[in-house]
Amino acid sequence: MPVNLANNIAGLNLKNPILGASGTFGYGTLYERFYDISVIGGFVTKALSLKPRAGNPAPRICEAPGGMLNAIGLQNIGIDRFVNQKLPKIKDKDLVIIANFFGETVDEYVEVASRLNEVDGVHGLEMNISCPNRNNEGLVFGASCQITEDVVKACRKVTNKPLFVKLSPNVADIAKFAKVCEDSGADGLSVINTLSGMAIDIRSRKPILANVMGGLSGPAIKPVAVRMVWQCYRAVKIPIFGIGGISCVEDVVEFILAGASAVQIGSMNFVEPEICKTLAEELPDLLESLGVSDYRELIGALDV
């Protein structure tokens, strides 16, 4: 019995619900040394900004129990180099390419979004709203409902491509933010970004990360992510990409049951570079063993 893995999510035609997550999949080309990336549903680029960005000093990463902390500082090659140098190498491949983007002001977000809107080969956009706002004392955009509303509405006006918003988990009530994004015109949500964290070297009494604080990812955050996907799923009608510590095919199904229409794989790409391919290959067998012929039956099918 063939199992259906295909779905149209907010206008994106995915052959399967497995995507590489932003910040762990480079600009797509890197993983070609391990496998042909057209076997997965798609991937999300490293967060792009108007101009190239150098990022934070090292150390930028460290091990954490069941995961890792990172403080890369949004290093990226900038939208122009992405469009001119990286995208041509992968745009003819049969997979969905979503450009993750950010700005330091609302105007910058709008400019990047409108530029990406014109780019052939970028199928969808994902807004990273966990970036410090230069006009608001460096507080991240996604920490305030009002600013989230402003920036999502502003970007919505300049793009007709599917627009996803990647939510920060570092808020008291994520469902409220999900609703704000839906009401502001977002086509979908990506849930969740990394959890804010920190680690200390007790001998030197210094923070391990040069940036002091970083983002926690990996299996350690999976229960938090599953919970937040479920809360968002109950709050909105728009589709959700589930993200957070997925490391095996059972995790994929767990997120789908919680309400994810598809999932993004993050840090596990670093540990097992072929993980996205493996999950896409293993999912049909697991679904069959669960008596499911179309994965869409499981979206939000949590029995409470």
Place this chain on the structure above:
Amino acid sequence: MDCIVRVNEELGGDFFYLGLEPLEPIADIRPGRFFMVRCSQSADPFLRRPMSVADYKKDGSGFGLVVQTVGWGTSLLSTLVPWDRIDVIGPFGTNFEVPDGARSLWAVAGGSGVAPFLGLIDHAEGDVDHTVFLGARTSELLIYADRLKERGACVITATEDGSSGEHGLVTEPLVKKLDSGEKPDVIFTCGPTPMMRAVARIAEAHGIKCSVSLENRMACGFGACVGCVTKKRGEENYITVCSRGPVFDSFEVEI
């Protein structure tokens, strides 16, 4: 790639040697390149550990790693026994490249930094003289001195407590040898960053080409996480140590 553990040998101090046989030969193993080693099949520890290739067979059917037990991941590796399986990916990165026509090569190593020089000297081609400066805190942490001598290298040791070889830092015999008028065609260095920084400065002051092997914290090893960056000298932008290095010309990077 799964490998079969053939040997797990204690080397003294916290060091041990893992001799591995991959299930299929691995291409392009070279001194200075590294593998990303999975320490556990669970999520604890989560990330692989980067480890420099020590000795290796030219056909890629076997290679060794010199490991120092420093944390949970490496202590799990220390418990491996022959016939256990271990999962590695790689090799990644740049290697120590002996310049064409070089006749005299000096290597300066601290601790497990000696690893790449085992393979380098095993597979040396042509008529090159090798001198290895080995430094450690104390004599039991001086590893592979005899093995390198057996392979024809001149080995000069230094310990900080004076328990073996010269008393002091490994850079002291290096400077002494240079001051006596000897000059190699190239210096390679691998070990703690302060040691490599000092070696690079000494080499530069004497106008000698020097290659350093950087060892930054990294998550993936193939350029995806952008965690292991260092600065190119004179530039504001960061480059990844894993894919642009780990072996760099000392002039290229800020150490």
